[in-house]
Structures are given as structure tokens and as C-alpha cells.
Amino acid sequence: MPEGEYIAALLSELDYYANHELFRSRSIQSIYFGGGTPSLLKPDSLGKVIELAGALFSTSSSLEVTMEANPGGLSLEKLEGFANAGINRISFGAQSFRLNQLELLGRTHTGEDIENSIEYARAAGIDNLSLDLIYGVPEQSREDLIEDLDRFLALRLPHISLYALTIEKGTPFYQAKANKVFELPDDELVLGMMSDIDNRLLEFDYHRYEISNYCRSGYESKHNLSYWNRDDYLGVGAGAHSFCAIADSQSARRWSNYALPARYMDQVTALGSALSWHEELDNHELQYEFFFLGLRKTSGVELDSFEREFQPLKDSRYMPLIKRGVENGLLEINGKNLRLTNRGIALADSVLEDFAG
16 A cells, blocks of 8 residues: 555545534544554654644644554654654553463564563653553463563553453454364453452552553543543544534434545545445434443443433433342442442443343
């Protein structure tokens, strides 16, 4: 894919939405470069996008500009270039520090690459750094996970995201599991790992603000929270997703772009945008998303907010679900907030699925 042509398409799409009725005169709180490996691009390319976004929209004085990056192959010179372009936060897809687990996950970097990349990022002036780790990996023990956590803690980063391994249909992992090449850890072991994560990170003053995310105070990811708070967001680029509530109505729109870069660029050139799919969310669906997304936050959701936005809770179909969740020790009401208990967090997928009803 020609980098220059792709960046030109991004800039053109940004300009299109700056003049669109849904986004005209908006303010940007965060910019996030993800959905692949944006660190493979030239710093100047990302700089052009950041510069145009700032020119087309007003920006917050505390604008958070995050880039996802693989730990391998990042030089100090390139990271200095990203910092000069406007990147002030990096999320490293570490997954593990252990070589056997990295090989199993198909990653080509090493634990030393992770540590070196963080050292270079700090030397480049980027201190707001995050790491992704995966647990529940075949052959992984609780001791292995604690070793990963301790290596993370030694780096003194302000943020970490931890995800249990999920295997999607159509992937080599799915086929390998079907062929019994490996066995996944049982539920009891994974629950033990979740407990280890919580205990170890709390011991070092990291607080859990979302099911999969922990940070030191003041380092919550604005990008992550925008999803769980149901804020509007604009995605540009191949495969990007967007969401926008419709003013003066209890409805919203969600859409995504064509995923293949060539098709995406052709559509932007012809139409200014590259819409491949969209849906309208009605009042019923927005009520569901209020709980499904909001309960991912450890602070939960404000029940008064639900009533202001939708209807009296006692008249909604969610009241019986909430009562049952509280009785089963999965949900709790703290003041005017409804949130998952620790047990509810461990069973979050099934608890949140109930709200789909």
C-alpha cells in the first residue's frame, strides 16, 4: 500500500467529516492511531493527520494522542519523530515477556525488545505509556503470569490492559484448538489468574477503572472511556468505526468503512467517505448499550442518568435483571450507581449478556 496515497485519503476523509452536519464545529478530546500497527508509518505521516485534525476541529488543552505499537523494531530516532509529530501516549502490544508464550501467540519480539522500546519512548519524551498483556494462554501457569506482572511493575508504567485469551473462528488458533494441538487453561485457573492480577496491581497502587484496564491515578485512557461512556467518536481510515447520537432524538448511528485499503481509498476519492455498513440504533438498543457498555467501568452507571435519558427504571425491563443480579451477588448498588461486584467482573460476559434480553 502506498503510504502517501493512504495518508492523502485519511486527510481527505477528515476534511469531509469536518463539513458534515454530525461533526461540524466539534471539539476533539483524544486521537487514537490503532487498528493495526500504525508505528510502521513514518512519523511525518501521522503528524499530517494530527495537524489537520487540529486545524479542522477545536482541540482540548489536554489532548491525548495515542499510538498503538509493537515493541520490536522501534528505534529512538523513530520514537523521537513520533513525539515531534504530536504523539504523547503509546500503547505497546507486549502480550507477554516470556519467549515461549510470545512464540505461541505468533509474536516476533522478545521481553528485552519491550524493555528497550519503553526506554527509547521515555528518552524521546513520551512518559504516558501502556502495556497490553494476555493471560489464559495455553501452558501458562499462575507463576508465569505473576512473572509477567512483576516485569511490568519493574518498568513503572502508568497504565496496563489485561485480556483473557479469546479464540475466534477462522483463525489458526481456532484450528489448532480444534485439532487438539493445545488445551486452554480451565476456568478455575483463569479465575485464579484474574485474582492474582487484581491483588498484585492493587498492591502497587494501580486501580481498576474498567474490566480490562488498570492505571495509576490520573492515567485513565480517554480513548477507552469514550467507548464506555457512549461518547460520539469519528473513525477515519480503512475498517474504522464511528458512532454518533442524533440530536433531539433517542436514536444514534453507527457505521464502518471498507476494510481493504485499496477499496477504502477508491471510495474516498470518489465520494469523500468510504461507508461500507451502517445501522440506526433506536431507544430500545440505546437502553441496552447504556448498561452493556457502562457496566464495564468499575464505577458502573448512574441510575438517575438512565431515568433522565430514557424512562423510570421501575417501568423498564431491566429492573428484574438488576434485582436478580444483586440477589446473586453479581451486581451492587452503591449510592445511585449500579456496578459489577468482584464476582460479577469475573463473570462479566454472562452478566452483560443478560441485559441483551
